[in-house]
Amino acid sequence: MSNVPPFIDTWFAARGWAMHPHQHEMLERAGAPALLLIAPTGGGKTLAGFLPSLADLGPDPAPGLHTLYISPLKALTADIRRNLRAPVDEMGLSIRIEDRTGDTSHTQRRRQRADPPHILLTTPESLALMLSYEDAPRIFAGLKRVIVDEVHALAESKRGDQLMLGLARLAALCPGLSRVGLSATVEDPPAIGRFLAPAPKACEILQADPGPDPDIAMLETDAPPPWSGGGGRYAIPAILDEVRRHRTTLIFHNTRAQAEIFFHDLWLANDAGLPIGIHHGSLAREAREKVEAAMAEGALRAVVCTGSLDLGIDWGDVDLVIQVGAPKNVKRLVQRIGRANHRYNAPSKALLVPANRFEVVECVAALQAARAHDLDGDPRGPGPRDVLCQHILATAAAGPFDADALYDEVTTAGPYTTLTRPAFDACLDFAATGGYALRAYDRWQRLKRGPDGRWALRDPRAAKQIRMNLGTIVDTETLKVRMQRHRGGAPLGEVEEGFAATLTPGDTFLIGGQIVRYEGLREMTVEVTRSASATPKIATFMGTKFATSTQLSDRILTMFRQPDWPELPRHTAEWLALQRKVSRLPRRERLLIESFPHEGRAHTCVYGFAGRNAQQTLGLLLTQRMEAAGLAPLGFVATDYATLIWGLDPVTDPAPLLDGDNLREAFETWLAGNAVMKRTFRASAIVAGLIERNTPGRRKTGRQATFSSDILYDTLAKYDPGHLMLEITREEAMKGLVDFGRIEAMLARTKGRIDHVPLSRVTPLAAPLFLEPGRVPVTGTAEQRLIDEAAERLMAEAGLA
Amino acid sequence: MGRVFVWKQIMNGYAFMLTGAQLAALPSGALYWGDAGLLAVSDLHLGKAERIARRGGALLPPYETRETLARLEADITVTGARTVLCLGDSFDDLDAAAGLPEDEAQWLMRLMAGRRWLWIEGNHDPGPIAFGGSHLAEYAAGPLIFRHIARPGAVGEVSGHYHPKARISLGGRALSRPCFLHDAARLILPAYGAYTGGLCWDDPAFAPLFGTEARAIMLGNPPRPLPKPPCRAAAHEVTHA
Incomplete structure (x- = not known):
């Protein structure tokens, strides 16, 4: 009890509230060097994080920064400032609370550096920037506590790695600093603890009462889901019924295009x-803010959304969450359900809407996992070194x-913690000299060693450039979309530059829920007009597709072992039974491969259950090996569970194609020239400071002065194949879109136990793959052929041929 | 009017006429004028990585000069050119020319030996430079005049400077590559240097130079002719209803 000052007790009592046990516990354990609180949404988690600070600061605190609060979302810092202000005032504490993000004015920021508030609310990027100033030691002098909110979300990206490097810096500046992490439900709390704690110190973990289990079910519809596709359109009447029956419904989709x-x-x-x-x-941003404001006022009955609403902004009255499409990942599902009903101790209500027949199985598996509190997640790999390179440069700027x-x-x-000294030295060398085999920059090193042995910027003016490049979020190059003749009006949104480049005037596409007609490009802005057409000509512009998690895939494979499936709707159970009758159902420890003719082509279907990205990579590798074997593959398509390949000649013995060593060798060759690698390279090169970010002002002028990062990739691959940036690119690509790790895991799990089933016709499980979009043609000399065709067509159209 | 031909059975080029001169656009972005035995390349930007580093910017892979020289050597070998004309912005700046590493400077000298070498001034490298050869503001030969930046109204003009690049859509996928731009009166060469970006072929900067009859020759093996799209409206132009 000793740790609860009277003003906090009085405040709770005056409200007639009892402190949650975990809030009390946070005060008791205020001295812990690292403490992770895991609590469900609505459990007073944020206040629990701040209570020890309020207790320590007291009614009349001395000036100086006391507590730093870091959140992944700018919007959240403003929210927290407002929500924290009220209790602080009501407790009668003269504590200054301010936020500082990319949106904070220049004057305000300068003032904050000169005279910091008691509690500063910020983002990982703004913290990195503050730490890069020469006066960082003065700004942070006396800092006692750091609160990291939504630490589970930060741990999923490079932003978390950057933040932890920043905290290591802070700990050196402020000995005795204690860290608090606030997290939603996660599968492996000790892993988040290790992520957060200053090694070798351990992290204490405090689990709040998780509250009642969510009320979660699959939406029953009159119409069965279609065989393939992802939209969930068939369920619209049933979804509208649900919206009518609830106050506010959030309807989540897995991709923006689908939304x-x-x-x-x-x-x-x-x-x-x-x-x-x-x-x-x-x-x-304007469009999003409008929706957010309308939500807060309770003026909307439903919001169709994507992961942009995943984090803990307070949405007030949401009483139903609908997830369209299989959730792909149970943890994400549980966190989304947490969006409904912010009242602690009242069950959240959620409905799953499978988008197709296979997703029925996936949804049922996800439901079982959520009820069993069996969350999924891949273990966090070691911190990426592009982030370390940036940290070294930022440290030198300070x-x-x-x-x-x-x-x-x-x-x-x-x-x-597992970073070796040679690995660190390679990053330091990269930051200092570029790290090239050709030591070309002796005169122009970025960092030089002084007579005292310390490293410093050669040219102090470089500090500004380094600060401008801070951060680990690398956006794809996007262009704003605006209504023509509304130059002062709000933009509708953004599309990828690559997508904009494929548009010709007259093309129609969807953005912000309306169909617009592409008119032209002006000043890096896509100009559109309203279109009266009922269906857009081009449907998609951004496809972030999640892969089904390993754990969820395993659950599905386990379900396949059952003799029958009373938990599944009849149409789906019958579908699986038929598959078992004419062929087999895939098993976890074996690899099922079906071969059958269809419409004059030989087809082979590989049920790897390795997730969409890995199945896609597998398709690329297998077709390459089939090409070499003279089987003349023509194309393939991949889903989360299988890859379907078609070609001229049938596969009679798939074993050599799938031999691990051969596959790995094919992978190495293929990887080097791959577009995914170039995209990954660009992101890592920007983070590491090899490429400067394209700031909007610069992009307009002198486009011919900037050149594509692909050129740098090709140059390095040709002249310096052992360079650190290529090594980092490889490491990053392996875990991202290429996901070769899961192919390796699949090979290890099946150990060459291949069940090859030759059949005379398409099987029930393979049939939906024929309807799947995203078919990839196998190309060799295809690009030049496509150019030739396009050139002839365009010249002919222009009457020049 | 153009035709694809195989240059001495080794190199694919695209042949076309400009004010009476028979020219060939090579896959590398070089221009070969067979009758004069002249190979023209523009905007080499040698020493670009060094210049960026010198100014405190990023330390880019320092291999672009050798990459550019290797391309040039290949084109000289294949065409057997007696004259090489560098159409300006050959070096990223004058210090870059002076600061060329010894082996790369030697390589360039080797290429220059035994043939006529013309340096045209560019906006990045005005004035004479330390290497041999002739230094000119512009070069007139027969029906053609070579200068770095195109002048509106010129005839038979071959220039560089803009780094033109073509952009086409291939079944929902955008492809962007350097290109030559030409009409009956003028030709603009693509940038030849390894570290060069491009200015999109419909950029307003091209509006005073080309009418509606202009074409592009997109680099590739072989290069391909394409109709050049009209230019976008200039950025400062305001249209209001």
């Missing part, structure tokens, strides 16, 4: 004119540093 298409169709079917909005990351001391400091950050 757009669904919203459009939902609107067409919305005869009752219910107020429904759309919210996703490609929409303009002032000269000693390499030994920096190495010791960096290895206290959770993600970098």
Whole structure:
């Protein structure tokens, strides 16, 4: 009890509230060097994080920064500032609380550096920037506590790695600093603890009462789901019924494109004119803010959204969450369900809508996992080194540093505890000299060693450039979309530059729930007009597709072992039974491969259950090996569970194609020239400081002065194949879109136990693959052929041929 | 009017006429004028990585000069050119020319030996430079005049400077590559240097130079002719209803 000051007790009592046990516990354990609180949404988690700070600061605190609060979302920092202000005032504490993000004004930021508030609310990027200033030691002098909110979300990306390096820096500046992490439900709390704690110190973990289990079910519809596809359009009448029956419904989709298409169709079917909005990351900030404000006022009955609403912004009255499409990942599902009903101790309500027949199985498996509290997640790999390169440059921007001391400091950050000295030195060498085999930059090194042995910027002016490049979020190059003749008007949203380049005037596409007609490009802005057409000519513009998690795939394979499936709707159970009768059902420890003729082509279907990205990579590798074997493959298509390949000649013996060593060798060759690698390279090169970010002002002028990062990739691959950036690119690509790791896991799990089933016709499980979009043609000399065809056509159209 | 031909059975080029001169666009972005035995390349930007580093910017892979020289050597060998004309911006700046590493400078000298070498001034490298050869503001030969930056109204003009690049859509996928731009009166060469970007072929900067009859020759093996699209409206132009 000793740790609860009277003003906090009085405040709770005056409200007639009892402190949650975990809030009390946070006060008791305020002295812990690292403490992770895991609590469900609505459990007063944020206040629990701040209570020890309020207790320590007291009614009349001395000036100086006391607590730093870091959140992944700018919007969240403003929210927290408002929500924390009230209790602080009511407790009668004269505590200054301010936020600082990319949106904070220049004057305000300068003032914050000169005279910091008691509690500063910020983001990982703004913290990195503050730490890169020469006066960082003065700004942070006296800092006692750091609160990291939504630490589970930060741990999923490079932003978390950057933050932990920043905390290691802070810990060196402020000895005795204690860290608190606030997290939603996660599968492996000790892993988040290791991520957060300053090594070798351990992290204490505090589990709040998780509250009642969510009320979660699959939406029953009159119409069965289609055999393939992802939109969930068939369920629109049933979904509208649910929206009518609830106060506010969130309708989650897995991709922005699907959200757009669904919203459009939902609107067409919305005869009752219910107020429904759309919210996703490609929409303009103004458009998103409008929806957020309408939500807060309770003016909307439903919002169609994507992961942009995943994090803990307070949405008030949401009483139903609908997930369209299989959730792909049970943890994400559980966190999304947490969006409904922010009242603690009341069950959240959620409905799953499978988008196709296979997803029925996936949804049932996800439901079982959620009820069993069996969350999934891949173990976090070691911290990426492009982030470390950036950290080294940022450290130099703040002032000269000693390499030994920096190495010791960096290895206290959770993600970098296993970093070896040679691996660190390679990053330091890259930051200092470029790290090239050709030592070309002796005169122009970025960092030089002074007479005292410490490293410093050669040219102090470089500090500004380094600060401008801070951060680990690398956006794809996007262009704003605006209505023509509304130059002052709000933009509708953004599309990828690559997508914009494929448009010709007259093309129609969906954005912000409306169909627009492409008119032209002006000043890096896509100009559109309203279109009266009922269906867009081009449907998609951004496809972030999640792969089904390993754990969920395993559950599905386990379900396949059952003799029958009373938990599945009849249409789906019958489908699986028929597959078992004419062929087999895939098993976890064996690899099922079916071969059958269809429409004059030989088809082979590989049920790897390795997730969409890995199945896609497998398709590329297998067709390459088939090409070499003279089997003349023509194309393939991949889903989360299988890859279907078609070609001229049938596969009679798939074993050599899938031999691990051969596959690995094919992978190495293929990887080097791959577009995914180039994309990964660009991101890593920007983070590491090899390529400067394209700031909007610069892009307009002198486009011919900047050149594609692909050129740098090709040059390095040709002249310096052992370079650190290529090594980092490889490491990053392996875990991302290429996902070769899961192919390796699949090979290890099946150990060459291949069941090859030759059949005379398409099987029930393979049939939906024929309807799957995203068929990849196998190309060899295809690009030049396509150019030739396009050139002839265009010249002929122009009357020049 | 153009035709694809195989240059001495080794190199694919695209042949076309400009004010009476028979020219060939090579896959590398070089121009060969067979009758004059002249090979023209523009915007080599040698020493670009060094210049960026010198100014405190990123330390880019320092291999672009050797990559560019290797391309040039290949084109000289294949065409057997007696004259090589560098159409300006050959070096990223004058210090870059002076600061060329010894082995790369030697390589360039080797290429220059035994043939006529013309350096045209560019905006990045005005004035004479330390290497041999002739230094000119522009070069007139027969029906053609070579200068770095195109002048509106010129006839038979071959220039560089803009780094033109073509952009086409291939079944929902955008492809962008350097290109030659030409009409009956003028020709603009693509940038030849390894570290060069491009200006899109419909950029307003091309509006005063080309009418509606202009074409592009997109680099590739072999290069391909394409109709050049009209230019976008200039950025500062305001249209209001």
